[in-house]
Amino acid sequence: MDAAVAPPAGESAATAAVAAVAAVGITKRFPGVVANNGVTFEAQTGEVHALLGENGAGKTTLCNVLTGLYKPDEGELRVDGLPVRFRSPRDAHAAGIFMVHQHLKLVESMSAAENVVLGWSRGRGLRFSPRRVEREVAEVAEQYQMAIDPDAKIWQLSLGERQRVEILKALCRGARILILDEPTTVLTPQEADQLFSSVREMAAAGSTIIFISHKLPEVMAVSNRITILRKGVVIGTLKAAETDTTTLAEFMVGHEITEQSRAERGTSAGVGRPALELQDVSAVGDLGLEALHEVSLSIEPGEIVGIAGVSGNGQRELAEVVAGLRRLSRGAIRVEGEPLLPGDARAAIDSGIAYIPEDRMGTGVAPNLSIADNLILKSYRGESLRLGPLVRRKRASLRAHELMKRFDIRAPGPHTLVRQLSGGNVQRVLLARELSSGPRVLVAASPTRGLDVSATQGVRKMLLDTAQRGVGVLLISEDLDEILHLADRIAVLYGGRVVGIVKPAEVTREQLGLMMAGAA
Ligand SMILES: Nc1ncnc2c1ncn2[C@@H]1O[C@H](COP(=O)(O)OP(=O)(O)OP(=O)(O)O)[C@@H](O)[C@H]1O
Numbered sequence: 001m002d003a004a005v006a007p008p009a010g011e012s013a014a015t016a017a018v019a020a021v022a023a024v025g026i027t028k029r030f031p032g033v034v035a036n037n038g039v040t041f042e043a044q045t046g047e048v049h050a051l052l053g054e055n056g057a058g059k060t061t062l063c064n065v066l067t068g069l070y071k072p073d074e075g076e077l078r079v080d081g082l083p084v085r086f087r088s089p090r091d092a093h094a095a096g097i098f099m100v101h102q103h104l105k106l107v108e109s110m111s112a113a114e115n116v117v118l119g120w121s122r123g124r125g126l127r128f129s130p131r132r133v134e135r136e137v138a139e140v141a142e143q144y145q146m147a148i149d150p151d152a153k154i155w156q157l158s159l160g161e162r163q164r165v166e167i168l169k170a171l172c173r174g175a176r177i178l179i180l181d182e183p184t185t186v187l188t189p190q191e192a193d194q195l196f197s198s199v200r201e202m203a204a205a206g207s208t209i210i211f212i213s214h215k216l217p218e219v220m221a222v223s224n225r226i227t228i229l230r231k232g233v234v235i236g237t238l239k240a241a242e243t244d245t246t247t248l249a250e251f252m253v254g255h256e257i258t259e260q261s262r263a264e265r266g267t268s269a270g271v272g273r274p275a276l277e278l279q280d281v282s283a284v285g286d287l288g289l290e291a292l293h294e295v296s297l298s299i300e301p302g303e304i305v306g307i308a309g310v311s312g313n314g315q316r317e318l319a320e321v322v323a324g325l326r327r328l329s330r331g332a333i334r335v336e337g338e339p340l341l342p343g344d345a346r347a348a349i350d351s352g353i354a355y356i357p358e359d360r361m362g363t364g365v366a367p368n369l370s371i372a373d374n375l376i377l378k379s380y381r382g383e384s385l386r387l388g389p390l391v392r393r394k395r396a397s398l399r400a401h402e403l404m405k406r407f408d409i410r411a412p413g414p415h416t417l418v419r420q421l422s423g424g425n426v427q428r429v430l431l432a433r434e435l436s437s438g439p440r441v442l443v444a445a446s447p448t449r450g451l452d453v454s455a456t457q458g459v460r461k462m463l464l465d466t467a468q469r470g471v472g473v474l475l476i477s478e479d480l481d482e483i484l485h486l487a488d489r490i491a492v493l494y495g496g497r498v499v500g501i502v503k504p505a506e507v508t509r510e511q512l513g514l515m516m517a518g519a520a
């Protein structure tokens, strides 16, 4: 199959022009892994170039090399055909290369405008004027249709708005080559469409955009060329117009993809007390407005109930009330018939609620702790205190080894820090911890966001297996196909209310879409 792939960029006829940016034979090693192995890659001026590959294939590493965050062990970078050597991101910025990271890096307590300005005033000396800066920011925002409220504090913004701030920050500082690492994993479909039209504008204006995504249809829709990485090696570069999603998926994983659905497996939804019951639950959101309004819902043991809806219609608050992270203003929650003490995360854990939050790095895992420590974060209290600390460490390490194997967490060892893992492996750590705690209810918020094709398949299989074992699963996802694929019943949230509960077989995508828009 490799013979059908075009040669790596740089040797093909289409690339006669000097590349805006190029990596030539880049190798980057970490203890126990070769993250990039002789990677040769280039992107043209005015091009949207996608990087594709499984979790851990080395995409982020390559981009970190391109932006001076990592020094390559071997190989060379070129900008406009000339060799460059970056000692830090500042050098890359001076060459016009900027990256919007997979996990955003904004200062939460500052406003959007302040974040854009941060680090920009340096070197401008007396010419720096905050008023002029604000005007410039507004102009750039206007040019690329990326409206933001400059005075809003970052913590008040949605993930999509935060990302706009990051992109504006790069553009205002003179980005010519903009790297977007999985930008759409935090976006609603509408926000993603907006981003794509901005990206096209930027390319038309002569910027180069390097774009990482696991979502093949969007890769096809927005990019000119696609470079595929597998285990640190470039498999090839293809023109989007000359390939299709099936081919791309197969090149990524190196074999054919098949998937089993809920319907094929049959359901084990049983009778008896519901695993989870919400009765007239209302709750207030971060901005002080009512985010959930009299939501009533029950999930049987072994049942998967999908929550469909456009993001921002109460999904996050729903997950948080069940996980004990948000107070109720009305109503009650019961787990297997027992009332749950609301707004108490420890009580939720103790009554068997497992939670996979949307915001993994923020609330899901502790990035500065090791895999082993993250895996025992929740069970720590329950561990026998009579054991000495050394014995406990040893046990934690053994358990981590076992879970890493079972959940296919790819890392040099249990002592690797979670922040050093690829995005997909972070999610596996989280799943391993939550699913191995023997839950009765699993709340999964966008559990396959940011995962590659085969990891997505793995997580979906895990959700089905979890339900099969009698756990009630609350699956929150903006991916309608995912919900239609996995759920026994679908509840549609709109404006904080459940506007309908339907069975996947009895509804079309169009009907669901209308319900999600509040029109049915
Ligand atoms: N700072 C680091 N220290 C140690 N290992 C690292 C570090 N950064 C990346 N790695 C390892 O290098 C490999 C490639 O990781 P990378 O983050 O580049 O993958 P990726 O293609 O971006 O994956 P994903 O789609 O999951 O984000 C992985 O095995 C990862 O664990």
Ligand SMILES: [Mg+2]
Pocket: 059, 060, 061, 102, 181, 422, 423
């Ligand atoms: Mg990555």
